[in-house]
Amino acid sequence: MSLYHEAAEILSLSPEAGGNLKTRIFNRKDLKSPQQQIYALALETCKWSAVLKEVIENAGILKLERKLTPILASLLVHDYLLAKKGIALPSTHGLRAAVERHKARLSSELTRARLRRKAVSIDALRDQVEAAFAEKENLYPRWVRVNTLLTTLEDQLDGTFNDFTRVHSTKDVISGRGKCLYIDEHVPNLLAVSPSFEITKTDAYKSGKVILQDKASCFPAYLLDAMPEDGDAIDTCSAPGNKTTHLTAIIRSRIPDAPVKQPKVFAFEKNPRRAKTLEKMVKLAGGDKITRIGFGQDFLKVNPAGSVYKEVGCLLLDPSCSGSGIVSRDSLPTLYLPEPAGANPQPPKAGKEQNRKRKRTDDGGKDADKPVLVDDDGEETVLSSEKELSARLEALASFQLILLQHAMEFPAAKKITYSTCSIHAQENEQVVLKALQSDVARRRGWRILKRQQQVRGMHEWPVRGSLEGAEGDEDVAEGCIRSYKDDGRGVMGFFVAAFTRDPDQAEDDGDGPYLRDDDGRIVRDKVGMPTMKYGQRALSQGSHEKPQDNTNRAAEDDNAEAADESYSEVDSDDVGDDEWDGFGD
Numbered sequence: 001m002s003l004y005h006e007a008a009e010i011l012s013l014s015p016e017a018g019g020n021l022k023t024r025i026f027n028r029k030d031l032k033s034p035q036q037q038i039y040a041l042a043l044e045t046c047k048w049s050a051v052l053k054e055v056i057e058n059a060g061i062l063k064l065e066r067k068l069t070p071i072l073a074s075l076l077v078h079d080y081l082l083a084k085k086g087i088a089l090p091s092t093h094g095l096r097a098a099v100e101r102h103k104a105r106l107s108s109e110l111t112r113a114r115l116r117r118k119a120v121s122i123d124a125l126r127d128q129v130e131a132a133f134a135e136k137e138n139l140y141p142r143w144v145r146v147n148t149l150l151t152t153l154e155d156q157l158d159g160t161f162n163d164f165t166r167v168h169s170t171k172d173v174i175s176g177r178g179k180c181l182y183i184d185e186h187v188p189n190l191l192a193v194s195p196s197f198e199i200t201k202t203d204a205y206k207s208g209k210v211i212l213q214d215k216a217s218c219f220p221a222y223l224l225d226a227m228p229e230d231g232d233a234i235d236t237c238s239a240p241g242n243k244t245t246h247l248t249a250i251i252r253s254r255i256p257d258a259p260v261k262q263p264k265v266f267a268f269e270k271n272p273r274r275a276k277t278l279e280k281m282v283k284l285a286g287g288d289k290i291t292r293i294g295f296g297q298d299f300l301k302v303n304p305a306g307s308v309y310k311e312v313g314c315l316l317l318d319p320s321c322s323g324s325g326i327v328s329r330d331s332l333p334t335l336y337l338p339e340p341a342g343a344n345p346q347p348p349k350a351g352k353e354q355n356r357k358r359k360r361t362d363d364g365g366k367d368a369d370k371p372v373l374v375d376d377d378g379e380e381t382v383l384s385s386e387k388e389l390s391a392r393l394e395a396l397a398s399f400q401l402i403l404l405q406h407a408m409e410f411p412a413a414k415k416i417t418y419s420t421c422s423i424h425a426q427e428n429e430q431v432v433l434k435a436l437q438s439d440v441a442r443r444r445g446w447r448i449l450k451r452q453q454q455v456r457g458m459h460e461w462p463v464r465g466s467l468e469g470a471e472g473d474e475d476v477a478e479g480c481i482r483s484y485k486d487d488g489r490g491v492m493g494f495f496v497a498a499f500t501r502d503p504d505q506a507e508d509d510g511d512g513p514y515l516r517d518d519d520g521r522i523v524r525d526k527v528g529m530p531t532m533k534y535g536q537r538a539l540s541q542g543s544h545e546k547p548q549d550n551t552n553r554a555a556e557d558d559n560a561e562a563a564d565e566s567y568s569e570v571d572s573d574d575v576g577d578d579e580w581d582g583f584g585d
């Protein structure tokens, strides 16, 4: 199947097929054409579709060329008129000939469409098309983290962004004309740039010097505030690796240049396919010397008492969640299609989009009011009822809590951050409260890191946890950090809390909370869950169901998606058995 047929098939999928344009393409294993090429063609055709519709209808080619469907015609005419290399088919190919036979008409209709829009050149028209797309699809700036493992903020301001206008807020970035940039006031080395700027085409992006990462997704590593004296760090749930590389960059920036012992970052990822992406991201970002990846490794099976982890002082926990805070940059772009042959088109009016719009996000109201969960790969699942959502949230929260309690077991740990991209209190403040009330927190002296003790940017961030979700506990609510999509701050919905340990308050017997057999191994039940010493189950009722790995990081992991293109499955047999305590130094 040709590139054009494959792109046409993707764009024709019904809304029920779910997913955004990226996931619809990059999750497919059966495509013959390069996924990146299909994606670029489909996206650009959508952007230009209002213009292409006018050109194709006025040139009348659908009546003359019966093998062209409206979608195929839009894709081919896009490439013929606007792509540098024209139509990517041999000159003798029937589809190419069907378009090129009408060269003169198509070119003059494009000129007319341009003049109707008062654009002096094709480049001016291109700017208009990009601006219209950005206005409709991007209500958020592009968040760009400068990766200090490979570059500096100053170098990037002087290089990649040297022709950008500095503005005073993220709102100005979105509304500003041309290329605008704002240096974030909360997270160091973070920039908000104009959404229409094609950063993925820059050398800085391709070489890992800048990383696309939503502002809120930068909170956990910054809030963790790892210091050289904290020793090693763990990223418990790492792929695709944005927070791993951020954490690594912060740690690296704080190590003196003199040859002192280098802290390590252990990065676990239980999904072998995602672990491959993590590896690519870490390498591209220049973090591979410091980071040790646990491929396909379940963090719950890592033994906190293992000697390799005896110097782990900080843990970042960003587990799978419902993904309800994700911004809908993942919705499908609008596609305006020319009327098929035989229809009676209305004469187009300049600059007005009064044409037929494919309703891919509207399924006629069937599923419109149903709750949706988004998984780690961006797949959406429509749940049949609020009850089903509540059950899923409960299962997720139980799994999140057990991970957090496991993180609290590491003997030298002093700092933990817990984060989700969920807006639901069940997965957020409620997990924090339960963790604080847990046996391990009491035994080891864990408490919430209060707002006034947080690093400056996080202390100053105004949006705090829900008092209701924290059951009236003001220290917990104020200590928790939230963000909401659509509140005008230009960030995704997110939650993060930090825990700190007060060894003076600890009641530790030094032996951990889990029941162990004669060989010192944790005793597990038949589904593999650890058994608590005091007769408690490590997981609460209902959580033995495999939790759905629900986090779409499409909004924050564009670099990862690019790196993800050549995924290869790793044999899950490679995954270590039972407890796993070593990278085998």
Ligand SMILES: C[S@@+](CC[C@H](N)C(=O)[O-])C[C@H]1O[C@@H](n2cnc3c(N)ncnc32)[C@H](O)[C@@H]1O
Binding pocket: 217, 236, 237, 238, 239, 240, 241, 242, 243, 244, 268, 269, 270, 271, 274, 297, 298, 299, 300, 318, 319, 320, 321, 376, 549, 550, 551, 553, 557
């Ligand atoms: C929300 S994503 C992490 C995003 C990542 N922190 C980032 O910023 O790029 C959650 C990841 O945790 C992984 N995961 C879930 N449970 C895990 C476990 N028990 N051990 C290790 N990884 C786990 C999932 O496969 C998924 O890749």
